[in-house]
Amino acid sequence: MDFTFTEEQQAAAEAARGVFAGVAPDGVPSPALTQGRPVADDLDRALWARIAAADLLSLLLDEESGGAGLDAVALCLVLREAGKVLARVPLLETSAAAAAVQAYGGTELRSALLARAGRGEIALTVAANGRSGHDAAELAVTARQDGGRDTGGGGGDWVLDGVQTAVPWAYEADFVLVPAHTGDDRSVLAVVARGQEGTTLAEQISTSGERLGELRLESARIPARDVITADGxxxxxxxxxxxxxxxxxxxxxxxxxxxxxxxxxxxxxxxxxxxxxxxxxxxxxxxxxxxxxxxxxxxxxxxxxxxxxxxxxxxxxxxxxxxxxxxxxxxxxxxxxxxxxxxxxxxxxxxxxxxxxxxxxxxxxxxxxxxxxxxxxxxxxxxxxx
Structure with missing residues (x-):
């Protein structure tokens, strides 16, 4: 079995090395010196723009969405380079969330998000830590479909209630993918816009000094087109x-x-x-x-x-x-x-x-x-x- 990387995967890694070459981790204050405040108020927008310009945000997207059609190995090669310089960008979260929307989302949702995410016009993140960081994330939020009201997508809106803790880039991302469980023990993924009615954020600070968010959902109504119900x-x-x-x-x-x-x-x-x-x-x-x-x-x-x-x-x-x-x-x-x-x-x-x-x-x-x-x-x- 041949475990060597393909030319396309190696090209992605080489592009990442070029993008991250000038990033200086010691240019950000130490969390020990910020007195309980985040080390920065925003993600590194200049670096985010360079990553987008190098087409590294669209690695996993297909050609129809302006992507390269590569795979998880290529993404991990790029993330390895990002880890070397402690890159302050939601590269993993945006790439993974967009890939999930591409693989499992409906046509309307894919059209609304994928190309924009690949160009870096929007940032995505995922609420993956549950209520406490120790329980299953999908069990921290309940989702029920309201057949009496439909704001788009057919089948009625979904109503979400619950709490997700330590959501990375919650204050900077335009959309959060929130796993939730239904009454029949299925899991769904809701794409929740920042500032969505029925949602609130509370600031949390990570050990790295980055700002996280506790996302609270109280009867948050999500259109059916923005909820992924596919198994797996x-x-x-x-x-x-x-x-x-x-x-x-x-x-x-x-x-x-x-x-x-x-x-x-x-x-x-x-x-x-x-x-x-x-x-x-x-x-x-x-x-x-x-x-x-x-x-x-x-x-x-x-x-x-x-x-x-x-x-x-x-x-x-x-x-x-x-x-x-x-x-x-x-x-x-x-x-x-x-x-x-x-x-x-x-x-x-x-x-x-x-x-x-x-x-x-x-x-x-x-x-x-x-x-x-x-x-x-x-x-x-x-x-x-x-």
Whole structure:
């Protein structure tokens, strides 16, 4: 089996390296210095425009919507580059949400959103954390269809009630995709416009210092045309978001290990670079192994999502393995980096501090490895490999 990247995938990664080349993570204040306020009031609009101009927002869209028709592997290659510079843009959320609308949404919804999202004219995000960050997102909001009123799309409006916490880019995105459950235990995806009647936002600050939003829905009425009811839509979107987050963690880990290696090769003790000390070499070698495990499990999960290839386990098994390695690996990488940098690791004027804050946010977003191991165990029990 050939696991090399295609020319189109490599071209997307090369374009991303060019776009992100001038991004300086230390140009944003440390969350430790903002006194409980977000590190910035908006996403990086200049970078967002460059990403759109390079056609990186439309990678997963088909030609009809002005896209390149590429797959999850190409997106993850781009996200890896974004993670290296802590890019402050909803690249993952917009790309994944648009891909879900393309795959499962109706004709009217696709026409209204996809081309505009691909050109960067609108930003999309996803409410994927549920009420508390620990429960299933689709269970945090109820959805019922009101057959007595129809504002477009046929079949009556949908009425949503519930709360979604820690919605990324909630204040900047034009639309939020909100998973919800119906009375017959189905999941739907509602496309909710910013400022939609019946919705309110409360500011939350992440460990990275970015502004999140608690989205509260109280009898929010969503036209039927803006609700995706196709089976499997939320599960597919959730897997793509998780895999993309693993790609961001991989890019962050790549850069942090590079910073650590560079520092250890220049920092001297007893007349020798600390990189020559056995204890330092062993620790950095262990973190290199973490990165390679994060990488191989990421590409396996992205390939399964992209190809829909059958396997002994559902694709959710590959995603769980990728999340296990990403959440544990990125934590170990930044902790080792902090240790080997000594006092510099705690200096808020040194960029490693921001990488540590972002790594913690990504780790929390992915969830604890133990939970994914339990889910993987349940899958193995239901799909024995023997």
């Amino acid at each position: 839509a939320w599960e597919w979107l959730r897997a793509l978001l998780a895999t993309g987050t693993c790609a961001l963690a991989l890019g962050l880990g790549d850069r942090v290990l590079e910073m650590t290696s560079d520092y250890a090769s220049k920092r001297e003790q007893f007349g020798h670079p600390i990189a020559s000390f056995q204890a330092v070499a062993v620790q950095t070698a262990d973190r290199f192994i973490d990165l390679r495990a994060m990488e191989v499990t990421l590409w396996q999960a992205a390939w399964r999502i992209a190809s829909g290839a059958p396997g002994a386990l559902p694709a959710s098994g590959d995603v769980a393995v990728a999340k296990i390695w990403a959440s544990e690996g990125v934590r170990r990488i930044v902790q080792t980096a902090q240790h080997l940098h000594g006092g510099f690791g705690a200096d808020v004027d040194y960029p490693l501090h921001r990488y540590h804050a972002w790594a913690k946010h990504l780790e929390l977003s992915l969830g604890p490895a133990a939970a994914h191991e339990e889910a993987l165990g349940d899958l193995l029990a239901a799909h024995p490999l023997g």
